[in-house]
Amino acid sequence: MKVKDLKKGMLIEPLNPNHVLVLNSYTYGSDPLPWVNVIPKKRTRRMPGYPRESADIAMYVGTKKDVKIEMSWSDKFVMINGKIGAVDPSAWSKLSPVS
Numbered sequence: 001m002k003v004k005d006l007k008k009g010m011l012i013e014p015l016n017p018n019h020v021l022v023l024n025s026y027t028y029g030s031d032p033l034p035w036v037n038v039i040p041k042k043r044t045r046r047m048p049g050y051p052r053e054s055a056d057i058a059m060y061v062g063t064k065k066d067v068k069i070e071m072s073w074s075d076k077f078v079m080i081n082g083k084i085g086a087v088d089p090s091a092w093s094k095l096s097p098v099s
Contacts, residue, residue, distance in 0.1 A: 001095045003076065010060045011098040012078065014038050019094065020054045023080045033069060036078055036085040038064045038094040057098060 001012070012020060020041050024034050036058065058078040061067055067077050067084065072084035 001092055001097065003092050005097075006025060006060050008062045008066065011024070011057050012060055013057050013094045013098050015094055018042070020056060021058050021078075021080055023053045023083055023085045024053070028029075033071065033073070033077075034083070034085045034087055036080065036091065038090045039093045053081050053083070056067045 010031075011058050012021075019038050022039050024037065038077050046090055058080045061076050061077050061079050061084060064071060065075070069077065069084075069086075071086050073090060076087045076089075076092075078087055079085075
């Protein structure tokens with residue numbers, strides 16, 4: 001998916017149906033929010049102390065300016081299960097709009 005094609009409120013999902021969006025509930029450095037990535041569904045082993053939530057679909061909520069959040073490494077944000085997370089820039093190549 002091309003980041004330039006994003007629109008606020010757009011639903012997105014992993015390109016591969018065997019993958020899932022993951023909201024890692026720990027923060028990165030001094031940044032205030034958890035981060036989002038795409039991983040295989042079969043990946044059941046979790047590191048202790050790093051709980052995470054997963055979902056098949058997320059909603060794009062906008063950029064730093066739209067959500068008024070300062071992040072040093074991400075400019076795009078999605079909502080998963082009612083929680084906002086910063087999207088890992090490398091994850092966009094594994095995502096597509098919901099059809």
